[in-house]
Amino acid sequence: MNSFDFVTVSLAGKPVETITLAANQGWSILKPMLFQSIAQTLEMVFITLVVGGVLGLVLGVILYGTRPGNLFENSVVYRILDIIVNIVRPIPFIIFLAAIQPLTMKVVGTSIGTAAAIFPMIIMATFATSRLVEQNLVPVDRGVIEAARSMGASTFTIIRTVLIPEALGPLILAYAFLFISILDMSAMAGYIGGGGLGNFAISYGYQKFDPAVTWTAVIIMIVLVQVVQAIANMLAKRILKRQK
Amino acid sequence: MSEAIIELDHVVKEFKSKDKKKPMRAVDDVTLSINKGDVFGIIGYSGAGKSTLVRMINALERPTSGSVHVLGQDITGLNESGLRPLRRKIGMIFQQFNLFSTKTVAQNIAYPLVLDHWRKDYQERRVNQLLKFVGLEEHANKYPSQLSGGQKQRVGIARALATNPEILLADEATSALDPETTGEVLDLLQQINRQLGVTIVLITHQMNVVQKIANRIAVMSDGRVVERGDAYSVFAAPKQEITKRFIATAISGIPDPERVTDIHRQWSGRIVTVLIRQKDARNELDNSVVPSSGQNISGLIAKYGVSTNLIYGGIDTVTGYAIGAMTYELAGEPSVIDGFLDELSRDSDVYDFGTAQASIDYDKAISMPLGGLKAHPAESNGPDRAGDADNTAESGSADSDREEEQA
Numbered sequence: 258m259n260s261f262d263f264v265t266v267s268l269a270g271k272p273v274e275t276i277t278l279a280a281n282q283g284w285s286i287l288k289p290m291l292f293q294s295i296a297q298t299l300e301m302v303f304i305t306l307v308v309g310g311v312l313g314l315v316l317g318v319i320l321y322g323t324r325p326g327n328l329f330e331n332s333v334v335y336r337i338l339d340i341i342v343n344i345v346r347p348i349p350f351i352i353f354l355a356a357i358q359p360l361t362m363k364v365v366g367t368s369i370g371t372a373a374a375i376f377p378m379i380i381m382a383t384f385a386t387s388r389l390v391e392q393n394l395v396p397v398d399r400g401v402i403e404a405a406r407s408m409g410a411s412t413f414t415i416i417r418t419v420l421i422p423e424a425l426g427p428l429i430l431a432y433a434f435l436f437i438s439i440l441d442m443s444a445m446a447g448y449i450g451g452g453g454l455g456n457f458a459i460s461y462g463y464q465k466f467d468p469a470v471t472w473t474a475v476i477i478m479i480v481l482v483q484v485v486q487a488i489a490n491m492l493a494k495r496i497l498k499r500q501k
Numbered sequence: 502m503s504e505a506i507i508e509l510d511h512v513v514k515e516f517k518s519k520d521k522k523k524p525m526r527a528v529d530d531v532t533l534s535i536n537k538g539d540v541f542g543i544i545g546y547s548g549a550g551k552s553t554l555v556r557m558i559n560a561l562e563r564p565t566s567g568s569v570h571v572l573g574q575d576i577t578g579l580n581e582s583g584l585r586p587l588r589r590k591i592g593m594i595f596q597q598f599n600l601f602s603t604k605t606v607a608q609n610i611a612y613p614l615v616l617d618h619w620r621k622d623y624q625e626r627r628v629n630q631l632l633k634f635v636g637l638e639e640h641a642n643k644y645p646s647q648l649s650g651g652q653k654q655r656v657g658i659a660r661a662l663a664t665n666p667e668i669l670l671a672d673e674a675t676s677a678l679d680p681e682t683t684g685e686v687l688d689l690l691q692q693i694n695r696q697l698g699v700t701i702v703l704i705t706h707q708m709n710v711v712q713k714i715a716n717r718i719a720v721m722s723d724g725r726v727v728e729r730g731d732a733y734s735v736f737a738a739p740k741q742e743i744t745k746r747f748i749a750t751a752i753s754g755i756p757d758p759e760r761v762t763d764i765h766r767q768w769s770g771r772i773v774t775v776l777i778r779q780k781d782a783r784n785e786l787d788n789s790v791v792p793s794s795g796q797n798i799s800g801l802i803a804k805y806g807v808s809t810n811l812i813y814g815g816i817d818t819v820t821g822y823a824i825g826a827m828t829y830e831l832a833g834e835p836s837v838i839d840g841f842l843d844e845l846s847r848d849s850d851v852y853d854f855g856t857a858q859a860s861i862d863y864d865k866a867i868s869m870p871l872g873g874l875k876a877h878p879a880e881s882n883g884p885d886r887a888g889d890a891d892n893t894a895e896s897g898s899a900d901s902d903r904e905e906e907q908a
Contacts, residue, residue: 404601407592408588408616409584422601422603423603
């Protein structure tokens with residue numbers, strides 16, 4: 258049973274020594290691994306959130322701006338981007354991870370490990386963010402944008418100083434939502450040896466029949482989500498209060 | 502008249518319509534010239550194309566054909582970056598104020614200054630100056646959501662004036678405000694026009710707004726300018742039915758048919774309505790002149806000794822001159838009354854509704870004033886309900902019609 262575990266896990270790219278030690282399932286051994294998993298999760302989530310978040314913001318603004326009647330209206334570009342986003346978004350991440358592997362190999366140089374997990378996460382996060390951004394920009398009052406245009410503001414200035422600030426409250430909430438989606442994605446990174454809390458829960462909790470380990474990971478994730486959501490709510494509330 | 506600051510030359514604006522193959526024509530061949538220092542009122546119902554028209558002045562909309570000259574520059578061919586310096590010389594205020602909701606009042610007003618790369622301390626000084634001008638000093642650090650509608654529009658005005666523009670475009674700027682606040686905002690706009698010499702183009706569907714501050718008016722309907730002229734003339738001698746309807750919402754001195762029926766029920770004597778025009782009105786489109794009216798009525802009443810009851814009426818001023826109508830019941834010897842009306846109608850427009858026993862059909866009374874129509878050259882004038890000038894040439898026979906009726 259144990260040896261079978263070793264084979265599967267080491268196939269997924271885990272250093273064999275770690276696995277051997279883990280077989281003992283003592284908290285003195287699990288603890289540093291847990292901390293390492295938290296660090297890996299935070300690394301993956303943070304990098305994805307920043308890079309995917311920024312790329313998604315750009316793509317989202319382009320989606321919004323090319324919509325009919327908007328800042329740089331272009332129905333051809335809009336339709337193409339819209340279709341691409343619609344194709345990528347519904348793919349379950351675990352399948353996307355596998356499907357995009359050849360590209361990951363080319364770009365990152367490896368198809369296993371944390372870095373190999375971050376690449377598909379960034380791509381998926383970019384598309385997810387773009388739609389969230391677009392949807393939260395649509396309700397921005399066009400009159401306000403027109404006012405800025407009438408004052409001689411350039412398109413980029415309008416995006417930077419009017420469009421995004423006006424939608425900032427909902428955008429913060431959208432990014433909190435995105436954080437949770439990325440955390441969700443990071444849990445699947447274990448399948449390609451990405452490490453992190455999800456992998457920790459599966460390898461040392463689920464597969465070792467140790468619910469305490471699984472639940473430790475789950476609770477840490479819940480706390481992470483709660484903290485991020487609480488901060489986002491507070492920031493968004495402060496901004497939205499000004500507007501209403 | 503001073504120099505033209507805005508000139509629209511055969512401007513057409515078409516929008517693609519989704520269901521129909523034919524494009525929708527929002528602005529249809531409009532030629533208009535607005536002078537420096539004008540408060541130019543453009544009035545029309547919603548959908549008349551006036552918002553599109555005003556947006557072509559700062560090129561928020563581009564004309565499909567025709568040309569637009571603003572501040573001596575042909576702006577038709579300019580691209581967005583070429584337009585930026587021009588737009589900084591044209592302020593704009595909006596019906597929904599369009600303030601930046603996440604910026605404070607002071608930040609809103611400073612926005613155009615930031616765009617214009619003003620130095621920080623200059624910005625502050627200018628913002629304080631503007632806050633003082635619009636009377637919002639104590640609200641500098643509030644957000645727009647904490648202000649009333651009137652205060653929001655004051656912020657909008659301050660923001661529009663920040664870079665010392667030469668033109669202020671007001672797009673239904675008072676339509677979302679209550680009457681009292683509307684008055685305050687209009688006073689402020691008038692002050693801006695008079696003190697700062699800013700040319701104002703005012704779009705509205707409220708006739709009392711243009712009545713209060715406009716010196717020139719254009720009336721728009723279905724994308725066309727159907728009537729234009731100095732404010733007094735448009736009010737005193739409207740030609741188009743739509744203009745008359747608009748004027749009736751601001752000055753309602755002429756009784757409607759129901760009211761005339763009521764009046765006949767209550768008053769047995771001869772009912773006449775005398776139009777009041779303090780001075781001649783000149784129509785800009787065809788140069789016809791409608792002379793003043795009702796200026797000697799008190800003297801004539803005294804001269805003939807007719808007994809009068811003033812029973813209905815309304816007089817208001819446009820650009821400082823009186824316009825309106827008065828309805829009298831005349832009692833006494835019929836021959837004296839006829840003599841009085843004969844002399845009165847020589848210099849005034851008089852509608853004769855007859856007496857309770859021998860009333861005159863409303864449309865006939867309105868379309869055929871006593872003594873004929875007064876416009877010269879022979880053109881229709883006054884609020885005639887028929888709305889066209891067809892009767893003008895036959896004013897003689899119109900009189901005989903009336904005599905038959907009365908007999």
